[in-house]
Amino acid sequence: MDVPVIVAGGGPVGLTTAFELQSRGVRTLLLERNPSTTRHPKMDVTNGRSMELFRRMGIAEKIRDVAVPRGNPMDVSWVTRLNEWELARFRYPDVESWREEIRANNDGSQPLEPYMRLSQVVLEPLLRGLLEESPLVEMRFGWAVEGFDDDGEGVTVHLREVATGRTERQRCALLAGCDGGGSIIREKLGYAWDGQYNVARFFMVHFRSEARDLLQRFGIAWHYQSPAGSTLIAQDDAEIWTLHCMLPEGADAAAIDPRQLAFDALGREFPIEVIQANPWSPHLVLANGYGRGRVWMAGDAVHQVIPTGGYGMNTGIGDAVDLAWKYAAILQGWGGPALLDSIEAERRPVGRAIVDASRLHMGVRLKIAQAYAPIIHDDTPEGAAARDAYGALIAELGNAENESRGIELDHRYRQSPIVCHECDEPEWRLRDYVPSTWPGMRAPHLFLEDGSAIFDRLGPWFTLVRFTDASAQPLLDAARERGVPVDLLDIRDAHARRIYERDFVLIRPDQHVAWRGDAMPEDPMAVIDRIRGARS
Incomplete structure (x- = not known):
């Protein structure tokens, strides 16, 4: 083998995959066909669940340092x-x-981390820079x-080097497809x-302007939406x-003047430097x-959605x-054959859920657009x-698209071959995360009596929490x-x-619950074999 893992794709998902792999001691080669990180704005919010995961990696505050000011x-x-x-x-x-609200509502229903306004244009260079410091990661942009x-x-x-056409072969144990x-x-x-x-058809104008007398006329906001589209x-x-503008049917995108489009959409002319402008169309699709x-x-x-909801x-x-913790487990030798199969069993239903939720949120915007009448401008x-x-x-x-905690936090691995399942599934809600340690769910975040966050006390791999x-x-x-x-974490709180519901809760590296009970299992080896993917 030339390298244990090759990651195809150097966007935020590929960069995060490589970061997680190297944090688990896995040597990784990352390949990205573009010569640099993206110039397109794309994503503009990192939600609470992603920030929890970045916190576990030790980089949440580094991300916040380059994002929109915390205040x-x-x-x-x-x-x-x-x-x-x-x-x-x-x-x-x-x-x-938001941090104060999370601490004040310490009932397990909150994320550990607040959301973060952050453009993908900023996130990708940060992640790339962090990976450049790792001796375990080689990155090749332009390949x-x-x-x-x-x-x-x-x-x-x-492989092919895009600039020269030079080809090469690399041998790896596992390949991660994060190539968009x-x-x-x-x-x-x-x-x-x-x-x-x-x-739908949209036209994007990414621009620089200090005309905040217009662009922040109603104060600072993340999004300014217009019912005109x-x-x-x-x-x-x-x-x-x-700026994203919905194009009417039959509009010729090639004939659009980006500056004039911005002036018309926002209400008047203002100083503007166009950085990037292009038409685009979102999809609601899931790989089979x-x-x-x-x-x-x-x-x-494997999934593409309308940006509504982020x-x-x-x-x-x-x-x-x-994917990364499971690859690392396979390479360490204790991961069983069902571990890789669990990737689809666990994550594809999540992909289906976000496609459905994105469609639902788009439906709300369409209702608003359908009610539009020009008289509102009079x-x-x-x-x-x-x-x-x-x-x-x-x-x-x-505005459920920015308030759906169930979609963002409550991913349930109901069909997973590596979870010790139970009946009596708790209620699932779109807007709320209902805290539970039902196996397959993300464990609840809590601050303990000493002020520490329970997530910060978990070990790098499995953690058996004992009450x-x-x-x-x-x-x-x-x-x-x-x-x-498996680390043992003793808590007397x-x-x-009460929130964790059982005397013993076994939590996975991704903070999802693998098993729980009020006593040791009758067959402990069967539990361990299941959670490591050795038996289904």
């Missing part, structure tokens, strides 16, 4: 146009205020994966998309902005397979962590009445015999025990 809010505002009237505003706290051969013993990957919507890995595996292509995203609350053998995929290679990249971060009593009614409709329809004085030795001995790394 800026995440408000979403609806306006007729920026030079006219505000219709409705959904207010969301800044990072520090494309052309194909691969999985012979059951390893994977031979065919046009994935060569998915194509070579023979998987197709299920779902709807080209849901445009969304303005504040990328840094200072000078970088991204996530991988097989020694080749598995994550991120946009689910694409954030789900990809979860995919990356899931400076008349009739126009004012129409604006009041329209604003009330927007408020009534709500009782009873012996945990049978399970620990079984894990030791199989070579499975009545509030935490």
Whole structure:
């Protein structure tokens, strides 16, 4: 083998996969066909679940240091146009205020980390820079994966240097396909998309401007939405902005003047430097397979969604962590044959959920658009009445796309072959995370009596949380015999025990629950074999 793992794709999902692998001691080669990190803004929020995972990697605060200032809010505002009237505003706290809310509501329903406003243009260079410091990671930008051969013993990957055409072969034990919507890995595996292509047509104008008298006329906001079909995203609350405008049917994108489009959408002319402008179309699709053998995929290679909700990249971060710890377990020798199969069993239902949720949120926006009438732009009593009614409709329809904790935190691995399942599944809600340690769920975040976060106390691999004085030795001995790394975490905290529901809770490296009980299992070895993928 030339290298244990090759990661195809150097976007946020590929970079996160490589970071997680190297944090587990796995030497990795990352290949990206583009010469540098992205110039396109794409994702503009990192949700609480992704920030929890980045915190576990030790880089959450480094990410916040390059993001929108911690003191800026995440408000979403609806306006007729920026030079006219505000219709409705959904207010969301800044990072520090959100931290206070999380600590005040210590009932297990909150994420450990607040959301973070952050453009992908900023995130990718940061992750790349962190990986450049790792002796375990080699990165080759400007190198494309052309194909691969999985012979059951390893994977031979065919590479091409884009600038020169020079070709090369590299041999690895495992290949991770994080190469985006046009994935060569998915194509070579023979998987197709299920779902709807080209849901709508948009034109993006990514620009620089200090005209905050217009662009922040109603104060700082993350998004300014217009029912006429445009969304303005504040990328840094200072000078970088991204405008997305829905194109009418039959519009010729090639004939669009990006500056004029921005002037028309936002209400007047203003100083502007266009950085990037292009048409684009979102999709609502899910791959009909996530991988097989020694080749598995994550991120946009397996799911693509409308940006409503910000689910694409954030789900990809979860995919990356899931794939990486399982690859590391295989390479360490204690991961069984069902461990790789669990990637699809666990993550594809999550992909289906975000496609469905994204479609649901888009439906809300379409209802708002369908109710649009030009009278809302009139400076008349009739126009004012129409604006009041329209604003009330927007408020009534709500902003679930930025409030759906169930989609973001409550991923349940119901069909997983590496979870010790139970009946009596707790209620699932779109907007709320219902805290539970039902096996397959993400464990609840809590602050303990000493002020520490329970997630910060978990070990790097499996952690057996014990709330009782009873012996945990049978399970620990079984894990030791199989070579499975399990840390014991003793907690004597009545509030935490109530939220965690059992005296013993076994938590995986990705903070999901693998097993729980009020006593040691009758067959501890069977539990260990199941969670390591040795039996289904």
